Amino acid sequence: MDELTQTPLPGVKPIRPNLLTVLCILTFIGSGMNMVSSLVIAGFYDTFTEVVLLFSEKFKLPGIDVLLESKPIFFLVSGLLYAGSLVGAFLMFQLKKAGFHVYAIFQILLILAPMYFMHLSGPGILDIIFSGIFILLYSSNLKSMH
Numbered sequence: 742m743d744e745l746t747q748t749p750l751p752g753v754k755p756i757r758p759n760l761l762t763v764l765c766i767l768t769f770i771g772s773g774m775n776m777v778s779s780l781v782i783a784g785f786y787d788t789f790t791e792v793v794l795l796f797s798e799k800f801k802l803p804g805i806d807v808l809l810e811s812k813p814i815f816f817l818v819s820g821l822l823y824a825g826s827l828v829g830a831f832l833m834f835q836l837k838k839a840g841f842h843v844y845a846i847f848q849i850l851l852i853l854a855p856m857y858f859m860h861l862s863g864p865g866i867l868d869i870i871f872s873g874i875f876i877l878l879y880s881s882n883l884k885s886m887h
Contacts, residue, residue: 765830768827768830768844772823772827790809793805793808811858811859815859819854822847822850830844
């Protein structure tokens with residue numbers, strides 16, 4: 742009986758669960774904004790560093806030095822990784838199971854990228870938490886995808 746719900750019947754459009762719809766919309770917003778901002782920073786990196794320096798002098802924010810030590814290639818790669826995440830979410834929005842795998846791979850790469858490009862000793866804990874929650878919630882909808 743469970744096999745019938747996994748394979749869509751000819752002429753019958755499968756129904757996307759509400760949770761999957763909400764997750765995809767949140768991913769479209771979050772990854773979309775991050776993709777655009779990363780690509781803009783990569784394109785205007787010198788201006789970005791000037792603004793960050795002025796901002797950090799005024800507000801004395803910790804950790805800004807790590808951001809300033811990064812190179813434009815980090816932001817370019819991040820933008821492309823966020824684009825991959827968007828592709829995965831779009832495929833899941835269309836109820837394609839391959840989208841989950843695409844999304845999960847790009848999220849893992851997004852966690853690892855700062856470690857490589859910024860020479861950090863470990864991943865960001867918030868990155869792991871948010872990516873992990875989304876991957877788990879998306880995986881709970883795999884039975885609705887084909």
